[in-house]
Amino acid sequence: MRNIKLTIEYDGARYNGWQKLGDTENTIQSKLEKVLSEMTGRKIEVIASGRTDSGVHALAQIVNFKTNINMSTKEIRRYCNQYLPKDIVVKGIEEVDERFHARYNAKSKKYLYRIRIGAIPTAFNRKYTYYVPNYLDIEAMQKAGSYLLGEHDFKAFSSVKSSKKSTSREIFEMDITKEENELHLLFHGNGFLHNMVRIMVGTLIEIGEGKRTPESIKDIFASKTRENAGVTAPAQGLFLYEVFYD
Template sequence: MERMKCIVAYDGTNFAGFQIQPNVRTIQGEIEKVLAKMHRQEVRIHASGRTDGKVHAVGQVFHFDSNIHMQKDQWKRALNSMLPEDIVISSVEFVSTEFHARFSATAKEYHYKVSLKKDKDPFMRNYAYHFPYSLDLLAMNEAIGYLLGEHDFSSFCSAKTSVTDHIRTIYHIDLQEQNGELIFQIKGNGFLYNMVRIIVGTVLEVGIGARKAEEIPIIIAKKDRAFAGKTAPGHGLYLMKVDYY
């Protein structure tokens, strides 16, 4: 048996999320369907983490074990020839059986795209959150500063999570504005369920003056989801990269 590490990109528009679920279309489901055809038996893949419905990925990572012997380029071609057009394997490499796509990860980077244009762009409706309001970027950058470092992010986590340890470290958050689009670039050692989207929603509220930047430490201290802002919609979120040891 050999273990393959794959980097996969996908357009999340027509998916209910990454994780396989009954009676809905998922990224895991589509990939495992292809692997089952190749192996003539069920093959389970293990991802760096789940992404929700409508969420996109440029650098999602998964691994699987196989007794089929092919070169990595052959694996890439074979998988892409059978996968639907909204899922593309960008690389395949052989790794040690000690490697695990989730547990070996050391950091993840997400981007969140916000369209600031007055009018909706029909070509971006599935790829950026339309938010046509004037923003105070200075206040937003001040708010971001309070989120950096290690904190208990319970206030920025969906109540639906089953995870009990809510302590995470955010290494950096950058705001990049260009051509009527604002991009949040967030990197940390891990993220809770909906954490990035709640951070974005809260910081946008600071940007329009609905709350003050100095409220962020208070929100963190409350450890209660009710005190943070709205959850930004999934279609603006992209998993860009996963780092490993």
């Protein structure tokens, strides 16, 4: 069987996430599987690097699927982009080793979170940024970001209920940059728990607003209690930015 790897960009605004239990229609996965199944004449199941929640976007989600179809990768990409909804686009395609698995082989991921700042909001981008009208102390946020770096138990920064699996993760990189009227928060780590990026962002915003100190990050880690971290920032500012493999 051929193993095809796709790089997919999607605007998550009108979908119930990458995959949702019980929802076999309005998810990005089901839209993609429908087109691939029609193309091949067989039921195709795709494997993604991970799920994204309702309203979350992707600039480069990685997906793979197996097929015996006799089409070039270029033809497959053209077919997909012709029949997929316009807010889901196959950006890249390559044939990979049959052992490649988009989820198991993912070594690390980057997420971007976009915050719109400034006294006046914009009429555009409300589905792609989170507008924070309050003044944000970027230096305090950057200092707090440095405390997130390294390996920690991120239980307090997740909505994981069960304690059976490890909640330890490592963050390699945490950058906050100002781009015109936006703050861009970039997180690169070996894995992310459910809602982890959005809870880190919600906490960093509260620090930027002066409601918490940068050092409070340490106490949140130590407590391992979700309630001690900040609110979960809304989905629309979050983008799966890049997935890294060996």
